[in-house]
Amino acid sequence: MGTTETIIVGGGQAGLAMSRCLTDRGVEHVILERGRVAERWRTERWDSLRLLTPRWQSRLPGWRYRGPDLDGFMTKAEVVTYLDEYARSFRAPLHTGVAVTRVHGRGDSFEVQTDAGAWASSNVVIATGYCARAAVPAFAAELAGDMDQLVPTQYRNPRQLRAGGVLVAGASATGIQLAAEIARTGREVILAVGNHIRLPRRYRGRDIMRWLDEMGVLRETADQVPDLEASRRQPSLQLIGSEEGGSLDLQVLQDRGVRIVGRMTGVSGHRAYFADDLADSIGHAERKMHGMLHRIDWHLARLRLSCAFPVEPRPRAVAVPVAPRTLNLRDRGVNTVVWATGYRRDYPWLHIPVLDATGEIMHRGGVTPRPGLYVLGLQFMRRRNSAFLDGVGADAADLTEHLIQHRARRLVAAA
Ligand SMILES: Cc1cc2nc3c(=O)[nH]c(=O)nc-3n(C[C@H](O)[C@H](O)[C@H](O)COP(=O)(O)OP(=O)(O)OC[C@H]3O[C@@H](n4cnc5c(N)ncnc54)[C@H](O)[C@@H]3O)c2cc1C
Numbered sequence: 001m002g003t004t005e006t007i008i009v010g011g012g013q014a015g016l017a018m019s020r021c022l023t024d025r026g027v028e029h030v031i032l033e034r035g036r037v038a039e040r041w042r043t044e045r046w047d048s049l050r051l052l053t054p055r056w057q058s059r060l061p062g063w064r065y066r067g068p069d070l071d072g073f074m075t076k077a078e079v080v081t082y083l084d085e086y087a088r089s090f091r092a093p094l095h096t097g098v099a100v101t102r103v104h105g106r107g108d109s110f111e112v113q114t115d116a117g118a119w120a121s122s123n124v125v126i127a128t129g130y131c132a133r134a135a136v137p138a139f140a141a142e143l144a145g146d147m148d149q150l151v152p153t154q155y156r157n158p159r160q161l162r163a164g165g166v167l168v169a170g171a172s173a174t175g176i177q178l179a180a181e182i183a184r185t186g187r188e189v190i191l192a193v194g195n196h197i198r199l200p201r202r203y204r205g206r207d208i209m210r211w212l213d214e215m216g217v218l219r220e221t222a223d224q225v226p227d228l229e230a231s232r233r234q235p236s237l238q239l240i241g242s243e244e245g246g247s248l249d250l251q252v253l254q255d256r257g258v259r260i261v262g263r264m265t266g267v268s269g270h271r272a273y274f275a276d277d278l279a280d281s282i283g284h285a286e287r288k289m290h291g292m293l294h295r296i297d298w299h300l301a302r303l304r305l306s307c308a309f310p311v312e313p314r315p316r317a318v319a320v321p322v323a324p325r326t327l328n329l330r331d332r333g334v335n336t337v338v339w340a341t342g343y344r345r346d347y348p349w350l351h352i353p354v355l356d357a358t359g360e361i362m363h364r365g366g367v368t369p370r371p372g373l374y375v376l377g378l379q380f381m382r383r384r385n386s387a388f389l390d391g392v393g394a395d396a397a398d399l400t401e402h403l404i405q406h407r408a409r410r411l412v413a414a415a
Helices: 013-024 039-043 076-089 138-142 173-183 208-214 228-232 250-255 278-302 392-414
Strands: 002-009 029-033 094-096 100-106 109-114 117-126 148-150 165-169 189-192 259-261 264-268 271-274 326-328 334-339 373-375
Touching: 002 013, 002 109, 013 029, 013 076, 013 392, 039 076, 117 392, 138 264, 165 173, 173 189, 173 250, 173 334, 208 278, 250 259, 373 392
Parallel strands: 002 029, 002 117, 029 094, 117 373, 148 334, 165 189, 165 334, 189 259
Antiparallel strands: 100 109, 109 117, 264 271, 271 326
16 A cells, blocks of 8 residues: 555646645645546547636746747647646656545545555545536436437537537536537527626736736635625636637627527427526626626726726627527427536545535535545635636645644644
């Protein structure tokens, strides 16, 4: 059995950031990764995907993007190279191709079983990803058997889809990007829209992410928001990172022929049902967007920079079409449903009672009720950008500090 002080499960950006922080503080550890570094970027993302955050916004502990075109957007292949080079830069103690199959407590330590032998450690950091598995509504099982259905982790490009129309359920970053790509091939695309967050790609002469970064919005901490659980449930931003750098929103999609309908509420055979909530969800997203743009205006006014970044017209309002409550998909020539309805976590190997009734890990800023057990990379774990490439590092540094203090307390108790 291998022994080490800390085991990190997962070799994505979160696992690597944690490893770098532990390395800097001299904490012995290993990373167990079932695939390769950044495996999900290699095998679970669609071909055309680019990050929606600009290249400069990929700062990790001791690492940042140093190539050209800082304001452009990395392709998924670039993300893999970026993280591979990061791992090499500090000789991350990686064990790749090693899947963790069981983690359980042994006294105040842990035993970690893998498909390549067992390990014992004092701490375990779970870094297996916030977007570990696509979430699909239970009613998907009612869809007629002659319809194709797939999730974003299976989608690669429109060529893999049968000829015919496509219903995309979900209009956050993934849903709008896939709807746009599929519509470009001339197919009929229907987009079912629920709660979403609209932002323009650029405002007052700069990329929106530059403003959010400068104003500290993305670094807001868990105690700065009125309802942390609601903030954790927020959908991803309706943004796309493309070479052209333009916005992608429900109006752009409608201009390109995508038909938008309300949130999908059920399905029976070939019949799909939608909520009568399109005007509400669009109205809500517009108000939130104007609130944020107003914040940027105010920020510039306060710094007396309004002249340097002249006022520009706000994005066009999204037209709210008359949307049907139900559609017979077969009659409309639709034979594929893409469920862009979010992601979930799954810890079948975790045999420590830290999961709540919904299967999520209970934690306070990544510290679980079981001393020595940590989780990293979750949505708004400590900060608004906890699950972002650019945000996970600050959380990793905090957890490293906690882990070192936990070690000191344990040593004192044992003395
Ligand atoms: C479509 C999409 C687009 C995104 N775009 C952006 C963006 O533009 N900008 C941004 O900052 N963020 C973006 N994100 C969010 C975030 O950056 C990614 O989800 C990122 O992959 C999270 O990194 P992670 O290390 O937390 O998890 P992951 O990358 O999911 O890594 C977890 C690792 O754990 C491994 N693993 C899982 N189970 C086990 C096990 N039992 N044993 C051993 N290893 C295991 C997996 O193989 C995987 O390599 C995007 C996410 C998605 C899904």
